Amino acid sequence: MSRYRWLGLVMVLAMLAAACGSEVSTDEDAEDTTADTAETADDAAEEDAAEEEPAEEAPVEEEPADDDGASDGEVALRWRTRPDNQAEIDVYSEVSETVDGEWDGVTLAYEPGGSETSSYQDVLRTEIAAGTAPDVFWIPGTDVADFATRGLILDLRELAESSDAYAGDDAYYSQVMDLLTVSPDAGDNSSLWGLPRDVSAFALYLNMDLIEEAGAADPRELAASGEWDWDAFREVADAVAALDPQINGFGMNNWWANPGYWINAAGGSFFTDDRTGCAVNTDESIQGLEFMTGLYQDGIAVPYGEDAEPPFLAGQVGMFMNGRWATPGTRASATFDWDVVKLPDGPGGPSNWLFWGAYVVNANTEHPEEAFELVTRLTDGAVQGTIAELGANIPSRIDDPAVIETFLGFTPPENNQAFVDGISENPVAEGPLWQGDWPAFDSALAPQIEALVAGDTSLEDFQATACDALDATFQ
Template identity: 65%
Template sequence: MRTKRWLALLLVSALALTACGDGGGDDTTDAGDSDDTTTDDGDDDGADDGEATGDVNLRWRTRPDNQQEIDLYAGIGDQIDSEWDAVSLEYEPGGSETSSYQDVLRTEIAGGTAPDVFWIPGTDIADFANRGLILDMREVAEGSDMYAGDDAYAPGPMELLTYNPESQNSGESLWGLPRDVSTFAFYLNNDLIAEAGAPDPRELDANGEWNWDTFRQVAEAVDALGGDIQGFGINNWWANPGIWMNSAGGGFFNEDRTESRVGSDESVAGLEYLAGLYQDGLGVPYGEDSQPPFQAGQVGMQLTGRWSTPAYRDNDFDWDVVNIPAGPAGAVNWTFWGAYVINANTEHPEEAFELITRLTDGDVQAQIAELGANIPSRVDNPDTIDQFLGFTPPANNQAFIDGLETSEPEGPLWEGDWPAFDSILAPAIEAVIAGDRSLEDFAATIDDELNATFG
């Protein structure tokens, strides 16, 4: 018995010591805190791969939407790793949006185990920057030969990414570089639209007749097919009602993004138009996921972003895309974007910055765009956009580029609390669309409620 006890203790101790060897020479880096990404400090490390080769180990992470993207990003990481002698890279695919990518990331930052470079959505940039979690890399960028300059990237996101919260001016700080951009479009079930005898929205758009009136006509015609067929479908997160407010000449914030203007006449008009569509029963009920019925061939037009393209390439009906319809103020879309940022606690800011420049290189962005999910964020090379237009289906990729040209960049809210703002706005819009709250009451009180989240 005594022997077995000693043997068990020996076994456990030996296994614990084995943990020191990173698996006996496997090509992995420690998954520890940012200190653990160091390899050549000379104070405590002795047998890491990075140390053995003199390399700097960097961990980086994105939020891919599917296995194809994971494979692609892993391949890009391997490619950069093989071309870059001084650095060893470890790619960590984060969870999807529904598996709370940001929550895991925040927990890791709090625990000191977050990667050196990671991707976050544009709406989170201000929150992360104001809390000192990400590095202002302007100084590093100025000393780098690899940086193509602020002008090389999509201007909307860059204006927000270079905002200095102390001086309240853009063009001073640099909190990250956009990985890619995206925008909304209506995905069309051409078979249903043709069956309903409705005009083709792409032709209407080409003729300058794609507006709220013709949108309603098409939706009514498709909905009249009866049964489970729905005219249109949109989902219930902030951007979806937002485009109707934008296109009506309203929006979420005033010009310097320090106050709400959701209660303005224009914003309320946009919401009124949207609520009218639902109250006439033309759409998939607000709050239901409209993607499954669209893919099942039961929805005429579905509003979603470029990211839905890979999944829709398996649709067994004729489909394409069209820009959002023009409201009183035109077709004002969103520019969705996320950025690679540097962990404020990284010990290798220069290498981390160079990694970001490599990850946002035009060739790398072309590889990602080819997958279909996103649009390149580099604007310094027209070939990049031309390549994107060639990645079909959908045939009408130009709709996304048109959408970007007249769009509002999403977040961040430097002078307010975006999660709090969103938590108040979303249920209020749901109540209006469901008819549980009058537009008058909404218009009278919503700005006061939302303005409490600023300052």
């Protein structure tokens, strides 16, 4: 120990002794100090040499910190999702802590997104431009093309090819990967813009108490016998709505996927086959919209534009169309006997949406390799199982049948097979528009649907004019 360190120790002891009123200890320390200062010149030289030793050994003292992977050497990654509720926040936080604990050299920070609307994506765009966005984040499937073509997210293909952690494109639903791998420049599927966190599909959430009270047929039994079509659906909805003026037979919310189901199930589509133009004006699309608008104009549905979930949870709606994400809220709030059933088959046959969202990597991340590995860890089968247990999502991995088997056991609802059927019976994958502007398309279509439902626009006028504004959103 150097002379200066001894002096410092002596001074500390002296002050402690003074505080305690112990003059003996102070004198002893002073004597030690005097003895130190009375050393010979040779001793002083030796001490000077000793004082220089710590400086020479400083690199050796720092080595253990480097070897231990201290915070200075760790890679810090931030990641974000858009949870619907506190329960989801808690699950993702737990996942983040688990992955963090298993991953040497990397520290994770999970950030729940603050909005369930499209403003979530707007915030991300702003943060990326400002350099404050997280390294990895989740976005809806419809927004992947917009983020990719703006240069906001990385093409991960090269990272995937050099990674031992990547399970391969075939580990996920092909309909999703076909859209996630589009290369606008090459005109093929050689890119990789992210990995799907999960998938989902619509189902009809059923108030079995109302359906039984109305004397209507059980939709689950009709589906099992192959008789669950639009006519059977309408009969159940009419019967429930007839119970009381405050009761509605059906409800769904006002966003693109809901009218999209009726269009698709009639054999129509939002887009042309090559997804480069509008197709909501075809006879098939109009047939679907005609059936849908009849539910509202005949007064058997929750008014279009009103949130149909609260009245359903309050026991005032017989059938509520929503995705798997509505399950946690129904588990927590429904006080009636409830279950789910697949969507009814339309004139075009079975139909549904294959909803999905992807974990993507910020184009400006300082740690692309680690960020991609985080994406692979977050889409691992075990992690997906943990999240699926909450009830909000369906695992996106198809390479392990046990993952789906585990999902089927997460009850209620008892009829989880309805969601599996939804993603296997002719679903239309929620997809980005690589040759158009999806946010603009959605914004242009929504008010036209609202006007149609309200009776402000006729089906004939809609068919004649709707695509004028929508075709303008394609490049």
